[in-house]
Amino acid sequence: VLHTEALVKRYLLGEVEVMALRGVDFRVNRGEFVAIMGPSGSGKSTLLHLLGGLDRPSSGEVILAGERLSTLSDDALSQVRRRRIGFIFQAFNLLPTLTAGENVLLPILIDGRDAAPYQEKLTALLGMVGMAERQHHKPDQLSGGQQQRIAIARALITEPEIVLADEPTGNLDSKSGSNVLAMLRRICDQMQATIVMVTHDPRAASFADRVVFLKDGQIVDQCPNQRD
Amino acid sequence: VLHTEALVKRYLLGEVEVMALRGVDFRVNRGEFVAIMGPSGSGKSTLLHLLGGLDRPSSGEVILAGERLSTLSDDALSQVRRRRIGFIFQAFNLLPTLTAGENVLLPILIDGRDAAPYQEKLTALLGMVGMAERQHHKPDQLSGGQQQRIAIARALITEPEIVLADEPTGNLDSKSGSNVLAMLRRICDQMQATIVMVTHDPRAASFADRVVFLKDGQIVDQCPNQRD
Numbered sequence A, B: 001v002l003h004t005e006a007l008v009k010r011y012l013l014g015e016v017e018v019m020a021l022r023g024v025d026f027r028v029n030r031g032e033f034v035a036i037m038g039p040s041g042s043g044k045s046t047l048l049h050l051l052g053g054l055d056r057p058s059s060g061e062v063i064l065a066g067e068r069l070s071t072l073s074d075d076a077l078s079q080v081r082r083r084r085i086g087f088i089f090q091a092f093n094l095l096p097t098l099t100a101g102e103n104v105l106l107p108i109l110i111d112g113r114d115a116a117p118y119q120e121k122l123t124a125l126l127g128m129v130g131m132a133e134r135q136h137h138k139p140d141q142l143s144g145g146q147q148q149r150i151a152i153a154r155a156l157i158t159e160p161e162i163v164l165a166d167e168p169t170g171n172l173d174s175k176s177g178s179n180v181l182a183m184l185r186r187i188c189d190q191m192q193a194t195i196v197m198v199t200h201d202p203r204a205a206s207f208a209d210r211v212v213f214l215k216d217g218q219i220v221d222q223c224p225n226q227r228d
Ligand SMILES: Nc1ncnc2c1ncn2[C@@H]1O[C@H](COP(=O)(O)OP(=O)(O)OP(=O)(O)O)[C@@H](O)[C@H]1O
Pocket: A140, A141, A142, A143, A144, A145, A146, A171, A172, A173, B011, B012, B013, B018, B019, B020, B038, B039, B040, B041, B042, B043, B044, B045, B046, B047, B090
């Protein structure tokens, strides 16, 4: 459902060029749960941002459900993101002026839709990540792991076909982390959602169907997980 | 060298009171490396902020080298922080308008001192965290783990007696993470620095001399690590 062809991303800093991705051919099928691991700075977040259309490649293509993202206008790309993709950012990216509940509903509000039909789903999602009683708190009144859990709920409110998760358990204790991973696994198995998760944690990677290894902007290894 | 007595921290949110710490008696001796673990929201960052004088308790005392922090003025407290404590924040807290190198030198600059004598130490520290060639880049041009490593270098530039680290390896792959932990261990062993590290990673906790477990704002368990 989502694949890349010879994906290259180059950043220019003054006269220095940073090759974040050096030609990546990545593929994930519908209903598959793939983990991406690799050293710090190897290009994982960059790959995730390109997959989600949050940034455009220097060359190469990202193809989502048969459609080349490069052919879409900024508006069309923005709409694909809001309606079909849920993104969990490495730095959470919560809006400091909104409450936790408003942050979770943000994808709906940005889409110009009414939030009322989503109240029940909001409550259910907050309950699933253990944040039900914190709905009215602002991000700066929450711990790091609590903010991360709000970011996770926000990515799932639209029941997206594709979840792109950038180190979603990095600030969570093992119990909250396992809870989140089990949740992602459930969404994948029961709703055929497609999950691409960047992680540094081998235990988190073990929840995936397959693990892809990135190093210096290239895929260097892949291995399927034995799962029953 | 650093201990607390009946430490309580209460946050007031509208009419809701959040008891972040419910009476904590914590002690760390000079030259000791202590890890603090516990569920998300259990009060770890709050405890670390109070230990570093970044916030004041609702009741109870923080005593640093025999001095009650509550007796210090804001200015005096600020000076203690700058000169004796190195703080690694859970969210890094790098200044977006400064380069990586300038961010590392910030404690020196804030102290009104000349940065020139620190250039060599800056280069050495950046080398130790693998960020030597990124000195002139801004934080938004760095990956999550690269930002974390800059935050780590910043905490160490003043060669502080006490390092307070809030989940310092949360965004690092296992190799960069082990590197940072070995660095903290070395500073502790060779320079008798005192390290208090919050972590969710049992492997990181294994580098410490002792692990303290926090739950719902209270210390519920402690255990020494078998180290040779
Ligand atoms: N400024 C604040 N206002 C209100 N409540 C706060 C504030 N800061 C923290 N809290 C609350 O205090 C409790 C402890 O927070 P703390 O950040 O210390 O947790 P933590 O153990 O570091 O969690 P994590 O592992 O998720 O980082 C949490 O319930 C949190 O929501």
